Amino acid sequence: MQIIKYPSREEWASILARPVFDSTSLFDTVQKILDDIRHRGDTALKEYTKKFDRVEINDLLVAEAEYSEAEKLVPDNLKQAIEMARRNIWKFHSEQQHEYKEIETSPGVFCWQKAIPIEKVGLYIPGGTAPLFSTVLMLAIPANIAGCKEIILCTPPNKEGKIHPAILYAAKAAGVHKVFKAGGTQAIGAMAYGTETIPKVYKIFGPGNQYVTAAKQLVSLKETAIDMPAGPSEVEVLADETANPAFVAADMLSQAEHGVDSQSILITVDEGLVDKVLEQIDIQVEKLPRKEMTKKSLENSKIIVVKTLEEAVEMTNEYAPEHLIISTRYYMGVAENIVNAGSVFLGNYTPESAGDYASGTNHTLPTNGYAKAYSGVNLDSFIRKVTFQQISQQGLVNLSNAITIMAENEELTAHSNAVKIRIERD
Incomplete structure (x- = not known):
């Protein structure tokens, strides 16, 4: 953890630099796999699944019996939690629907817009260090509300050739039409080009490692649209003396446990908060099952002390965090001046975890400073707006x-x- 006190404006760029892996260095390797999927379809897809996931798959499509089996394996309390999250996500995103009026721009000239769903969308759910069934909800629910006709999902199988039961349960609950056992670059290629089994889609959504990120970038050049540029997950806490050190530490650790390249940043106007937060981090990290990974991630993390809230806000807008937690006395006033952030969490009792799971907002957000130009996933992500005119x-x-x-x-x-x-x- 780096501690930086009262940096000059000239130092900001280097201080706020992210530990980002340059995925362009993987382009040659990834392009070869994509080309192979394009030309050999399912055969190549199964070969790469055997090579990278170390399992031989005969049927890529998840069968109905596998959903039934998964439902039995998911604990009742998790089913109830998924249902609460599903309802809240549905409610928040369904309110994003708009009616578009016909406008007479001048006498006899009528113009209007119509929202039309993207017909075919593909969702990618990683299978790496954690089963991200929450991301299934975040992507499939707005796709359903939008009215997408074909919603498919690709996720890598485990060593037994199965998909994590919570992912299958969430897929069923959220209305995914078909789930396929395919991961990594090969899954992105399959959705971009289509194979004998996996249909070609018009837009691909979802997170992934640097290979998946590179694959999405490459297919977006010609074949299919993607949700947004992706990078390691990140959180910033903007705090003053009213912040609870234990809460701040917990929020920073919750982001750090995502992976070794994740980043947690605290920007504060209270120098006395620094040692209290560090003490809490030391206490809490030892209780985490993923503590070694989390400690590695904390090496990329920083605590920055600045003189005024105005300076803290300015630095925040420069950083453009994926997640921003504002823990200050007058957090609503501070929030009014935030213009660059993926999702903002206000007050001491609004942890970033709420948005990750169950409050209703979407957790698929722009990272790596892209919040300056991109929105997080929302209903519009699954919609095209076509203009009409009659004269x-x-x-x-x-x-x-x-x-x-x-x-x-x-x-x-x-x-x-x-x-x-x-x-x-x-």
Whole structure:
């Protein structure tokens, strides 16, 4: 853990730098796998599953009996928790639906938008160090609300060729249409190009390791859209003297346990908070099952002391954290000045874990500073907005002079003629 006190503005860029792996260095390796999937389909997919997941898969599609088996293996208390999360996620995202009015921009000229779901979407759920069944809910529920016709999910099988039961249970609860036993680069290729078994989709969602990230970047160049650029998970806590040190430490550790490249940052105006938080981190980390990984992640983490809340806000907007927890006396006022963040958590009793699981907001968020330009996943992520217009004869007459003058000044005569021929014919 690095402790930095009262840095100058010139130091900010280096202080706020993230421990990001450059996935472009993997492009050659990843592209070869993608090309192989494109040309050999299921055969290549099964070979890579055997090579990387160390299991031989005959049927890529999860059978109905496997869902029934999974349901029996999921404890009742977890089923109840998943159901609460499902309801809250559904409620929050369903309120993001909008009606689009027809606008008469000038007499006789009517324009409007229509929200149309992306027909085919693919969800990727990693199978690495943790079964991210919560991400299944975060992606599949808004896809269902949007009305996507085909929602498929790819996730790597375990050594027995099975999918974690909680992932299958969540997939069923959230309305995923088909689940496939495929992971890594090969799964991204299968969804991007289509194979004999796995259908091609129009947009791919979901987190993954650096190979998955590189694969998503490459297929997005030509084949299919992706949700957003991805990187290691991160949290920032912005705190003053009213923050609870134990809460702050717990929030930083909850992010650090994601992986060794995750980052937790505390920016505070209270120098006295630093030692209290460090003490709590030392106490709490020893109780974590993933403490070795968490300790490694804490090497990337920082506590930064600044002079004023205004400076803390400015630094926060420069960092653009994926998750931002504001633990200050007047947190609503501080929040008003936040413009760059993926998701914001307000007050001492709003942990980032709530958004990760059950409050209703989406936890698929922009990392690596992309919060300056990207939103987190929401209902619009699964929707295309198509514009329509209808112009009456008199409406076209009213527009004709502006259209023809602009077209001819751009030396696009055919554009001008498309208007003139209609006006002159009448």
